[in-house]
Amino acid sequence: MVIASGVLRPGAPGNPQLSHRCAVSALPGPLRHNAGMSHTPTPLLIFAGSTRAQSHNRRLAQVAAGIARAQGAQVTHIELADFELPLYNADLEARGTPAAAIRLKELFHAHPAWVICSPEYNGSYTGLLKNTIDWVSSPVKGDPLWSSGSKPFAGKVVGLLSASPGALGGLRSLSHLTPLLLNLQCWVTPKQFALSRAGEAFDADGQLVAEPARQAVQGVVEQALWAAGKLSNS
Numbered sequence: 001m002v003i004a005s006g007v008l009r010p011g012a013p014g015n016p017q018l019s020h021r022c023a024v025s026a027l028p029g030p031l032r033h034n035a036g037m038s039h040t041p042t043p044l045l046i047f048a049g050s051t052r053a054q055s056h057n058r059r060l061a062q063v064a065a066g067i068a069r070a071q072g073a074q075v076t077h078i079e080l081a082d083f084e085l086p087l088y089n090a091d092l093e094a095r096g097t098p099a100a101a102i103r104l105k106e107l108f109h110a111h112p113a114w115v116i117c118s119p120e121y122n123g124s125y126t127g128l129l130k131n132t133i134d135w136v137s138s139p140v141k142g143d144p145l146w147s148s149g150s151k152p153f154a155g156k157v158v159g160l161l162s163a164s165p166g167a168l169g170g171l172r173s174l175s176h177l178t179p180l181l182l183n184l185q186c187w188v189t190p191k192q193f194a195l196s197r198a199g200e201a202f203d204a205d206g207q208l209v210a211e212p213a214r215q216a217v218q219g220v221v222e223q224a225l226w227a228a229g230k231l232s233n234s
């Protein structure tokens with residue numbers, strides 16, 4: 001597994017970030033995740049629903065990942081471009097689920113908390129996000145591990161962010177993504193944040209220019225980590 005610029009790349013064994021352990025006393029309570037007998041930092045998965053080189057949502061995911069790491073989370077930041085999924089087609093699937101879909105199932109399942117940065121296309125989320133979720137939620141015939149389509153999703157706490165050059169910041173994409181995730185048995189955080197005028201929102205280092213925007217992203221990240229910690233301890 002290659003990690004470039006803090007982004008997890010698929011295809012190699014093991015995730016070094018997932019094996020990281022941290023002293024319990026060093027972590028605030030909500031950020032602890034009860035994994036069996038041991039307490040570890042909460043594993044948080046972050047990805048954006050865009051593969052565009054200059055994507056605002058990919059930038060926002062980078063910011064969210066930095067905030068989550070500073071909060072003591074174990075962050076796995078993936079790029080969907082690295083998971084080459086064809087357009088979902090049941091006939092194609094009948095010939096075998098793509099390895100990238102299985103890898104994504106494993107990643108989704110392994111992380112109790114997620115942050116998704118969703119672009120808005122035509123008042124909704126992108127085809128890339130829908131296609132990814134369709135593949136990951138499709139049961140794998142003959143594989144008892146993945147016979148339940150909702151297994152990678154059920155019980156996950158998902159914080160939602162969006163970014164758009166427009167005035168609404170892609171907010172409408174989140175209002176469509178929320179019921180989709182609820183249908184898959186995810187818990188969507190009440191806090192969400194849509195970054196408007198995204199073209200002017202980041203500085204040359206990729207950081208958010210406006211402190212209130214940074215705080216809003218932090219609020220979503222913290223709530224996702226907090227709720228995932230609560231659910232894992234219940």
Ligand SMILES: Cc1cc2nc3c(=O)[nH]c(=O)nc-3n(C[C@H](O)[C@H](O)[C@H](O)COP(=O)(O)O)c2cc1C
Pocket residue numbers: 050051052054055056057058119120121122123124163164165166167168169170
């Ligand atoms: C097909 C299409 C539809 C779009 N529809 C919307 C829209 O409904 N609302 C909006 O705010 N932006 C819309 N946009 C602009 C996107 O927000 C903009 O391209 C944005 O940069 C995409 O996210 P990204 O930067 O993460 O790739 C649309 C863009 C495309 C290509």
